[in-house]
Amino acid sequence: MVVTRFAPSPTGYLHIGGLRTALFSYLWARKNGGKFLLRIEDTDKARNSQEAAEAIVKAFHWLGLEHDGEIIYQSQRDDIYAIYIKQLLDEGKAYKCYMSKDELTELRETQMANKERTKYDGKYRDFTGTPPENAEYVIRIKAPLSGEILVRDGVKGDISFQAEDILDDFVIARGDGSPTYNFVVAIDDHLMGVTEVIRGDDHLSNTPKQIVVYEALGFEVPKFFHVPMIHNHEGKKLSKRDGATDVMAYKEMGYTPEALLNFLVRLGWSHGDQEIFSMDEMMEYFNPKNINRSASIYNTEKLDWLNSHYIKNTPNNKLAEMLEPYGLLLTSHDKKEILLDALKERAKTLKEMALLVNEIIIAPASYDEKAVEKSFKGDAVDVLNAFAAKVSTSSELHLPSDYHHLMQEVVDEMGIGFGKIGQPLRVALLGKMSGPGLDSVMAIIGKNETISRIKSAIKAHSQT
Known part of the structure; x- marks a missing residue:
């Protein structure tokens, strides 16, 4: 059985790179009918945040990446780690090191002065004497x-590390007894039954150390897939400004879970030229062996394009529910269908769509000066009054086509171009020159509100 895991450190928000790693791990487990596990690596008690841990779980819930089983918290497993520390000590595979911080600092300074790699010199590796009195130890x-340590990586291929170049006898338990990262990761992956580790290639340098732990404890080494980083358009590490922000901030900005996951799966992985993937298609096609070896580039325009695609293809009943967090209660709106259909093609995000909805259903409090200057000239007021009069005397006004028919009548009767009514009417209804079709706007706000907005605009113009 394929068992994958996502193991973030709760020292901050879940960022976009971490989410991509989680997605890849989730897809591979689900594709193979396996398990996707969640482990919170909170051994660094000084930097950990319970709020951050909860935020990670909340983000998973929003995105629909449901994990299997209970969440594992490393901070609750010290007794387990202590058993394995004792085992290695008893088997002579680990030892107590009494070197003080001052001694270690002096050693490193000497090595640097001699232009040598700084590392622990193994002073207590085979120590059999009497330890210093009252000395702390790690x-x-x-x-x-x-010799070599071979990392068999499903993305990068086999990578050989020379032990003497990268390793020393690294610490597995600190002076206070608390275990270190590389030690507990190997133990937890084994105990959780993890068969494949998919993670960012910033962890590649840790892998030889973890293999040392696996082998010392007689554990089977899992398969590794180290995923290249996400860069900005300049080829540099992704910053918060570029998009490396809290995943839940994407929800606040109005991105859908489907668009965000679709965007991330294409950052470093592809299936032919296909751009749009449902979750079922991601699970069908994804294989970590096909992850690109080079870094991927974060592209906001692509994310916006995908998001607009999913908005356009979302049924209106569901879309109305998705807009509720942005202050809109449209599920029972009598013109919901016309309203959402009019805006689906225009909005890149749900937040933007909410603003566009409010621009229609809330009468303008002011008017764009340049738009007024351009459209309210000549016989514009007469045209608006003529149109308002027709609206007032018409009883059957329900659909956009009903209002369009009245606009056409005014155009024909006054012998004017459509722009002569369209421009001033758009400013009157929306306060600006841009927006969806006027016939749809009027069908949404209704007969009385259409007349009211026309009168208000004419009054405002007369006072300038």
Whole structure:
């Protein structure tokens, strides 16, 4: 069975790169009928935030990435780690190191002065004497002193690390007894039954150390897939300004879960030239072996394009529900269908759509000066009055086509071009020159509101 995991550290928000890693892990597990597990790596008690941990779970819920089983919190597993620390000590595969911080600092300074790689020199590796009195100690693992450590990576291929170049006897338990990251990761992945580890390639340098732990404890080493980073358009590390922000901020900005996941799956992975993927298609086609070896580029325009696609293709009943967090209660609006159909083609995000809805259903409090200057000239007021009169005397006004018919009548009777009515009417109804079709706007706001807005605009113009 394929078992994957997502294991964030709750020291901040869940960012876009972490979410992509979680998505890849989720898809591979689901594709193979396996398990997708969630582990919170909160051993760094000084930096951990319970709020951040809850935010990660909340983001998963919003996106529909449901994990299997209970969430594992490393901070609650110290007793388990202690068992394995004792095992390595008893088997002579780890030892107590009494080197003080001052001694370690002096050693590093000497190595740097000699232009050597800074590393622990193994002073207590085979120590059999009497330890310094009242000395604190850390626990170090006996790492290989020579030879190679081979990382079999499903993305990058086999990578060989020379033990003497990258390893020393690294610490697996600090002076206060708390275990270190590389030690507990290997233990938890084994105990959780993780078979494949999909993570960012910033973890690649940790992998040889984790393999040392796996082998020391006699654990099977999982398959690794190290995913290249996401860069901005300049090829640099993604910053908060570029989009490396809290995943839940994307919800606030009006992006749909479907668009965000579709966007992320294409950052570093592809299936032919296909751009639009349903969740079922992602699970059918995704394979971590096909992840690109080079960094992917974050493209906001692509995300906006995908989001607009999903908005256009969302049924209006569901779309009305999705707009509720933005202050709109449209589920029982009698012109909901006309309103949402009129705006689906125009909005890139749900937030933008909410603004467009309000621009229609709320009468303008002011008018764009340039738009007024351009449209309210010549016989514009006479045209608006003529149109308002027709609206007032018409009894059958329900559909956009009903209002369009009245506009055509005014155009024909006054012998004017359509722009002569369209421009001043648009300013009167919306306060500006841009917006959806006027016939749809009037069908949405209704007969009385259409007349009221025309009169208000004429009054405002007369006072300038």
